[in-house]
Amino acid sequence: MNQDISDLLQRALKDDRAALARLLSIMENNSVLAAEIELSLLPSMGKSFVVGITGPPGAGKSSLINALIPIAAKDFDRTAVIAVDPSSTFSQGALLGDRVRMNSYNHSEKLFVRSMGSRGNLGGLARSTVSAVSLFDSCNWPLIIIETLGIGQIELEIAEVADITVVVLNPGWGDTFQANKAGITESGDIYVINKSDRPGVHKTRIELEESLALIPHRSRVPQIVETIANTDTGIVGLWHTIAESLDSKNTDLKQIRELRQQQLFHRLVSFKIEQALGVATKSSLWKNIVSQNIENPEDARDLLDNLLLDISTRLRNY
């Protein structure tokens, strides 16, 4: 198993698509392995840009990505797309259909589309989306586009992973997404009013501008772009805006890298703690918490110390 993974990694790094695809599955299926793989990728990470596309279902995220791909190809040698769709809470199964819309470049070697079921993750990404980003990054995919779940709720997770977050909305958005306005307007670097062939574009733009103005501490006011994804209208402009934002961050590539590194270690550590905790809670010490006789604050403190000691020993032993 371990040797297998190591072989796969070697192959993937040498541009073997099937190996890369297999590793993505392994990371999806096993988050422990995913974490370890990521750790091993650290030296080769930090070369790619990550663009997140978020917004409610049906807003046109997949269609926009489809339209962007050929244009992005002028600036980036190759593009990887990770498209997340919801998994059924009953069966854990999923229908993943984003790929259908991304057919403009379908059989080009320069595009890698990967569909992911959210598998119970709530933040808009799949459990292993972040790990997948690390892998694509290490395997020399200079542009990685993530399409989030788009459950219409606040999807802040993407903002942590992506260098640029593009929020896709439609005319009339203000009427239907009142409750979520705050969340949506906090997460984006660029706002797209897609389906601007429909009525209400102007009104939506004004509402959006108003909501964005309410957010304090913005270093720069996000741009608003109007598009019609299925007729390629406004797409060049959108790409231009994205590329510009990326450029402005390009000077800080080092910073991005450092940030990713930091995030990765945070993630790995909290993951390990979670794991240790998971095992620990099954031990008699933890199971007996309920039956402990706690008569004064000292007792409580002692118990806590014991538990922390137990955890730290467990962590150290890993």
Add this chain to the structure above:
Amino acid sequence: MKKERKYDDMTSAAGIKLKPFYTQTDIPQKHRNFVDSAPGQAPYHRGSHETGYRTKPWRIFQLSGYGKPEDENERIKFLLKNGETGFIMEHDRNTADHCYNVDHPEVLARREDVGLTGAVMQSVRDTAICLDGLPIGTSFGHAGGAVVQHAPFALAAYWTVANRLGYDLRKIAGTGQSDFNLTYLGCITKQQIPTKAGLRLNADIIEFCGKEMPRWVPVSIAGYNGADSGLTPDQELGSLFANAVEYLDEIKKRNSIPLELAAKGCGGVSFRASIRIFEEAAKMRAARLMWGELLSKRYDITEPKIANLRIHCVTAGSKMTYQQPLNNIVRGTLMALSAVLGGVQSLGVSGYDEALSIPSEHAHQMSVRIQQILQEETQLTAVTDPLGGSFYVETLTAELVEKSWEFYEEIQEQGGYLACLDSGWLHTKAAENQHREFMALEQGDQKLVGVTSAMEDISPFEVEGFMGTDDAFDVALNRLNTVKKERHESSATRCLKELEKVCLSENVNIMPAMMDAVAAEVTLGEIGDVFREAFGDWDVPIQL
């Protein structure tokens, strides 16, 4: 534990609770007043004319065709020789439905599929081959063009050929289909013009026929395609009338031909005749009643010649099984019976090899034979509306009318029929029903003989299906190149430019320009390119 089949829980396909027996008092009061009417008179449910099949037997009308235009021509002639009384042209799905020529990459990637379920007709030359020697002047002809974006080309080609053969366009009778149910609900193509553009094309065809071709049924709304995609009988009816209203309202808005002409044109429809015999017969009766009501209430049209719906029926392909295919001859007969009891004007019976392939010659012949037996031997044609006055069927008719109007209203609440296609609302309804139907089979609540029960098969006949020809693609490619080489290039270019201009203008009828383009041997794929450029793509509302 064995599941008990509950005696008191039998519902019809439309979800109407069925009683073990019916009496006069079951017939709703309002409908009771209708029971004594005569066929041919309002409220029309009893049939379109008093003498019924005695004076005019239903038309034997079978979908047919494959391969090269000459293959299709041969099959149609075979059917006519065997007793078919009208003829239907069928076009190749890959090229026709997408308005692609055979050299389009999507077609090239599937070249063996070309001609599998209809003949390839890329220019008027091909249509001429297909129509060679067919009784255009004396028979009711179906030009094909089932899919909306293809219909203008298919019709223009048929008319151009007819015209060249010396027929007067004002005198020929026939139809195309140009059906929204097929195009946007039943079989969603890889690429299609949006519904709004589709509505415009259909209105253009209706308008054009209203002016130039009084005997032609310009578009034929096919409840069949909705029903076999999953809609229940009440939904089939409700959506069909909601669809008709979209056409008629558009024509009324244009105000360029008398609305009566359009109403007459839209009054040639098709339904599915499925296997639950009395409900299906009641459906045909309900349909006539509803059409009369709709025309008089909404458009103030009461002239019986117009308010009388004319129905073509096709037996439900989806009831035909892959297993023990000979059983399908029985199913075909029973479904045909339901249509005839319902008083339809025209009928096609699915082949017994329906689930395997397009019909073989023998399956086709059997479909004709079934109809001939019904017409010649059973005396079914003697009395119009034989079910009239049946407590059960009259009640079902009335209940279907009510349920169907309810569905019609639901569609209106969703913004109308087109809006329901654009939003996927209708697809969801169909999919829910499909799922329910399938689960009933899966769980044994509904039996399917030869498939979920009675599986033993000792038939000595191998039914292998029909594979057609294998040279359709090559011949089509050659012909495409030839026509492009031989045609008068500058007039083709000019006509194509003109068509483009007309498509982009909003209030010029495209049909005259289409006729010119077809006459100038502009090809199907070139017309498709103009459409795609001018109208764009429809957003498919469901995940396929």
Add this chain to the structure above:
Amino acid sequence: MFLEKLLAIGMFPYNSEASNTMEQKRILMAKTGLDGHWRGPTIVARALRDAGYEVIMIGMATGEEILRACVDEDVDLVGLNIGGHINVALRAIEAIKKERQSVPIFAGGTITPASARELNALGVEVYPPGSSLTDIVEAADRLTQRKQA
């Protein structure tokens, strides 16, 4: 390489039985023809979804597109809805057999008995009209070697 070092110092200490595994099988569902029939493939896809599979739907696709999706999505099983000529499907099947030999393929739709025999001979299981969804899901379980719960 860094990885080997990690291996050497025992940084891959966990086995896959840990609670963080969530093995999920993936099935590709494609239509080989340009016909629009969607009833069959969607009913089958939904049944597979409800049985816990991740079903990647790519609609009408050419052999090339099917192969690309099969590789990139690293599916455990390829499902083909065949609505037309068998040769069109065979092109996709041959391509898959060449590049990803080990991936099983099953198919359904309008398939004549003769074509079904041809597919069977290539190791492709055929589920013609009238097949039960239970059988299809069972076939998926068997072909993907999914652990039975």
